[in-house]
Amino acid sequence: MILFIIKRVLAGFALLFGVSTATFALVYSGGGDIAGQLLGGDAGPEAVAAKARQLGLDQPLMAQYWHWLTHAITGDLGVSWYSSQPVLPTILQRLSVTLSIVVVALLVVTLASVTIGIVAALRRGWIDRVLQTASVIGLALPSFWVGLVLVIVFAISLRWVPATGFVPFQESPARWFASIVLPVVALGLAAASATAQQVRSAVIGVLEQDYVRTLRARGLSGTRVLWGHVLRNAAPPGLTVLSLQFISMVGGAVIIERIFAINGMGSLAVDSTLKNDIPVVVGVMVVMTVVVVLINLAIDIVNGFINPKATVAS
Amino acid sequence: MTESTVLENASQTSLAGVARRGVIRRLLRDPLGIASTLLLALIALIAIFAPLIVWNDPGVSQLDKVNASPGGGFLLGGDSAGRDILSRLLVGARLTLLGGLVAAGVAAVVGVGFGLAAGYRGKWFDLVSGWVSDLVMVLPSIIVLVAMFTVTGPNAVLAMFVLGIMLAPSFFRLTRSLVIQVKRNLYVDAAKVSAISDLRIVGRHIFTVIRGPLVIHFVLITSVAIIIQSGLDFIGLGDPNVPTWGSMLQDAFRSLYLSSTAYIWPGLAIALTVASLLLLGNALRDALEDVERAPRAARKANWVAPVRSTAPTASDALLCVEDLVISYRNADGGLNRVVDGVSFEVRAGEVLGLVGESGSGKTQTALAILRLLPTGGHVAGGRIVLDGEDLAHRSQREMTSVRGRRIAYVPQEPMSNLDPTAKIGSQLTEPIRVKLGLPRREAKERALELLEQVNITNPQRVFDSYPHEISGGMAQRVLIAGAVSCDPDIIIADEPTTALDVTVQAEILDILRRLRTERNLAVLLVTHNFGVVADLCDRVVVMQTGQIVEEGVVGRIFAEPRHPYTRALMSAMLTGRPSRRERSLQEAVQ
Numbered sequence: 015m016i017l018f019i020i021k022r023v024l025a026g027f028a029l030l031f032g033v034s035t036a037t038f039a040l041v042y043s044g045g046g047d048i049a050g051q052l053l054g055g056d057a058g059p060e061a062v063a064a065k066a067r068q069l070g071l072d073q074p075l076m077a078q079y080w081h082w083l084t085h086a087i088t089g090d091l092g093v094s095w096y097s098s099q100p101v102l103p104t105i106l107q108r109l110s111v112t113l114s115i116v117v118v119a120l121l122v123v124t125l126a127s128v129t130i131g132i133v134a135a136l137r138r139g140w141i142d143r144v145l146q147t148a149s150v151i152g153l154a155l156p157s158f159w160v161g162l163v164l165v166i167v168f169a170i171s172l173r174w175v176p177a178t179g180f181v182p183f184q185e186s187p188a189r190w191f192a193s194i195v196l197p198v199v200a201l202g203l204a205a206a207s208a209t210a211q212q213v214r215s216a217v218i219g220v221l222e223q224d225y226v227r228t229l230r231a232r233g234l235s236g237t238r239v240l241w242g243h244v245l246r247n248a249a250p251p252g253l254t255v256l257s258l259q260f261i262s263m264v265g266g267a268v269i270i271e272r273i274f275a276i277n278g279m280g281s282l283a284v285d286s287t288l289k290n291d292i293p294v295v296v297g298v299m300v301v302m303t304v305v306v307v308l309i310n311l312a313i314d315i316v317n318g319f320i321n322p323k324a325t326v327a328s
Numbered sequence: 329m330t331e332s333t334v335l336e337n338a339s340q341t342s343l344a345g346v347a348r349r350g351v352i353r354r355l356l357r358d359p360l361g362i363a364s365t366l367l368l369a370l371i372a373l374i375a376i377f378a379p380l381i382v383w384n385d386p387g388v389s390q391l392d393k394v395n396a397s398p399g400g401g402f403l404l405g406g407d408s409a410g411r412d413i414l415s416r417l418l419v420g421a422r423l424t425l426l427g428g429l430v431a432a433g434v435a436a437v438v439g440v441g442f443g444l445a446a447g448y449r450g451k452w453f454d455l456v457s458g459w460v461s462d463l464v465m466v467l468p469s470i471i472v473l474v475a476m477f478t479v480t481g482p483n484a485v486l487a488m489f490v491l492g493i494m495l496a497p498s499f500f501r502l503t504r505s506l507v508i509q510v511k512r513n514l515y516v517d518a519a520k521v522s523a524i525s526d527l528r529i530v531g532r533h534i535f536t537v538i539r540g541p542l543v544i545h546f547v548l549i550t551s552v553a554i555i556i557q558s559g560l561d562f563i564g565l566g567d568p569n570v571p572t573w574g575s576m577l578q579d580a581f582r583s584l585y586l587s588s589t590a591y592i593w594p595g596l597a598i599a600l601t602v603a604s605l606l607l608l609g610n611a612l613r614d615a616l617e618d619v620e621r622a623p624r625a626a627r628k629a630n631w632v633a634p635v636r637s638t639a640p641t642a643s644d645a646l647l648c649v650e651d652l653v654i655s656y657r658n659a660d661g662g663l664n665r666v667v668d669g670v671s672f673e674v675r676a677g678e679v680l681g682l683v684g685e686s687g688s689g690k691t692q693t694a695l696a697i698l699r700l701l702p703t704g705g706h707v708a709g710g711r712i713v714l715d716g717e718d719l720a721h722r723s724q725r726e727m728t729s730v731r732g733r734r735i736a737y738v739p740q741e742p743m744s745n746l747d748p749t750a751k752i753g754s755q756l757t758e759p760i761r762v763k764l765g766l767p768r769r770e771a772k773e774r775a776l777e778l779l780e781q782v783n784i785t786n787p788q789r790v791f792d793s794y795p796h797e798i799s800g801g802m803a804q805r806v807l808i809a810g811a812v813s814c815d816p817d818i819i820i821a822d823e824p825t826t827a828l829d830v831t832v833q834a835e836i837l838d839i840l841r842r843l844r845t846e847r848n849l850a851v852l853l854v855t856h857n858f859g860v861v862a863d864l865c866d867r868v869v870v871m872q873t874g875q876i877v878e879e880g881v882v883g884r885i886f887a888e889p890r891h892p893y894t895r896a897l898m899s900a901m902l903t904g905r906p907s908r909r910e911r912s913l914q915e916a917v918q
């Protein structure tokens with residue numbers, strides 16, 4: 015188990031290194047152009063050269079990367095070219111906003127999809143058909159459109175919740191809740207549809223296993239076999255789907271934050287991209303990768319506890 | 329490998345050939361399949377001919393039409409720049425669909441290419457590409473695309489190219505696992521033996537078999553790409569000069585408080601397109617699975633009248649099966665009889681062999697007695713009388729009290745019949761605690777005792793092991809211990825030795841023999857092996873294509889098999905090494 019975790023952590027570091035290198039190489043390869051773009055079209059060549067020198071862009075790419083990497087290891091991801099704020103604290107502050115929405119969405123998605131998926135797998139029949147239809151609809155409606163419709167109906171027409179903005183939990187739990195309800199629904203609808211489907215097929219897959227029949231043949235009731243054996247065996251694929259959904263919801267938050275004017279990770283990523291604020295762009299990628307690695311590690315460890323064979327197989 | 333398995337594989341291959349033609353037909357018989365195909369065709373036609381259809385230039389602004397309501401030549405109103413929403417909607421289909429197709433196309437080419445190579449070649453290439461694919465897979469593609477915007481700029485096609493690479497791992501994994509499945513098939517070996525080049529094997533033999541699932545995946549990935557691309561356009565990272573549904577939504581969003589309906593249409597267009605793609609994918613999947621599940625033509629037996637040596641005497645029978653009929657519901661809603669009018673009985677303490685080749689209905693009969701037939705199968709007629717009580721129409725809840733305590737079950741394949749996530753100990757003690765109401769500690773003692781009785785030398789170690797930590801022979805002993813753990817009257821053993829090594833087989837049979845004498849157990853032994861019959865059984869029932877063809881005591885059957893099918897089964901057995909008792913029986917006959 016320990017060895018398994020160590021392997022996973024090492025793989026995580028490899029991913030982090032790969033992603034940061036690739037991102038860095040791609041976005042910094044603009045060279046002197048970047049300085050020109052930063053200053054705008056009117057800047058003379060000398061001003062551009064000075065700017066490039068100031069930002070270290072005149073150095074060879076490898077040297078820039080080495081400089082960045084040695085600082086990044088100590089947690090220093092540089093400063094924003096626009097606000098001159100250090101990158102990491104800015105990102106972490108924004109990340110907490112995004113995560114507070116995504117984590118709540120994940121909880122809702124998990125509860126809804128696991129319940130619906132299990133019921134559909136056990137009952138089949140009309141419940142199953144309703145789920146199939148609902149999940150096609152849920153997947154087909156783009157989350158940002160759902161967000162727009164929700165804003166129009168619940169914020170603009172009914173005025174039940176504010177249309178935009180985010181209130182931190184510490185400030186007022188009630189207003190925090192009101193501010194995240196719509197984003198959570200918009201984010202979670204597609205994820206819940208997809209996950210319920212996956213949970214359903216995972217449960218059906220386990221129900222068809224030989225050992226389920228053998229356990230039944232020993233005289234254990236269907237309910238007992240379900241709670242004691244089927245769900246534990248269906249959990250690993252379910253958890254994997256949930257981790258993928260988590261990651262895709264973090265991505266989806268980029269768009270949802272736009273609709274609800276929430277200053278999270280996503281708006282930071284989009285704004286810094288549009289402004290060519292490269293240290294922030296690279297920083298966002300690095301932090302996102304860390305988040306992804308941590309989620310996957312957590313899922314792997316849980317899976318390892320549920321199914322001891324998994325730790326041997328990989 | 330026997331000739332019959334080769335033939336069976338060959339028939340499956342040709343069946344797959346028929347299947348492909350069948351898929352389209354089945355797709356067009358499915359209403360959702362037709363509807364989604366037609367809708368997609370319509371959307372595609374609109375996308376192709378949009379510039380010829382539109383009557384207002386989608387790029388030209390009319391100041392009096394800014395955020396206008398529908399009417400006055402603008403059927404769906406005007407956007408925030410006074411452009412015709414309907415025209416933009418039709419033209420917007422072009423780049424939206426193109427983007428989806430580019431991304432899915434790149435993903436398919438990269439993913440399938442690497443997947444074929446990794447699955448076919450294996451070794452280091454498989455390892456490395458699998459690793460890279462895992463790395464790419466975990467990154468949220470939208471964030472990567474946002475970051476890449478500094479490199480790609482507002483170039484939709486280039487961005488979709490990047491998205492294609494981000495989506496390639498799903499194709500890679502699908503292709504790889506399909507190739508590995510197909511590679512196990514015999515005809516690929518046959519092709520290898522006949523020295524056909526790898527490229528031709530992959531192209532002709534492997535790709536043709538796996539393309540069905542890949543087409544479905546392509547359809548689904550296209551829908552994913554369309555949603556992601558629209559999302560990018562929506563947050564303003566698209567090409568501002570060419571309308572797409574995403575950028576139209578962005579425009580509608582910016583004037584959300586001014587224009588009441590502009591946000592509806594692009595969203596509907598995306599939802600309709602994506603829903604059609606998803607439904608088409610589902611319909612294709614159903615059509616493919618349907619063809620694969622298509623019932624084989626019912627095998628016609630050369631029907632010869634069954635031969636009975638003893639008339640059934642119901643008085644001393646423990647289990648009495650009368651006129652049992654088992655049917656399966658197939659995809660067309662019709663019924664398929666797999667067991668048709670089977671009657672036999674098992675007396676207390678007796679071992680009855682239920683013999684036949686695979687497909688004869690013997691396992692179905694065994695599972696029907698336990699009332700644990702797979703989905704779709706049910707007892708369609710007859711009675712299953714255990715000690716005077718008919719089980720055929722009991723509810724599952726009522727059966728729960730019969731199973732384990734009255735009837736127990738020893739399965740064929742030991743490893744797949746143990747829950748891989750639970751320790752052997754807990755799997756053994758759970759039924760003991762539930763059925764016999766013993767406290768945890770006594771249940772453990774009993775389980776350890778049982779393990780000892782099935783010749784396990786270190787019961788404590790096995791008790792604490794997970795199934796993957798013990799051997800197949802050990803697992804079969806555990807399953808036998810589990811079967812007798814609640815003192816049943818009869819055990820149904822379904823090919824209990826088939827999956828095991830020859831040396832282990834003999835020992836398992838010994839254990840069964842001993843348990844039977846010690847506990848006066850009745851055993852219904854399902855097998856295709858007359859050697860096992862000779863070793864253990866008192867009487868035999870021979871089944872062929874769902875019916876009983878011969879029945880009698882073992883000595884008589886071996887001495888003078890009357891039915892040609894019985895003789896055929898026995899001659900198949902006699903080519904192998906006869907068992908101890910078999911030899912003595914043969915000697916007795918001579």
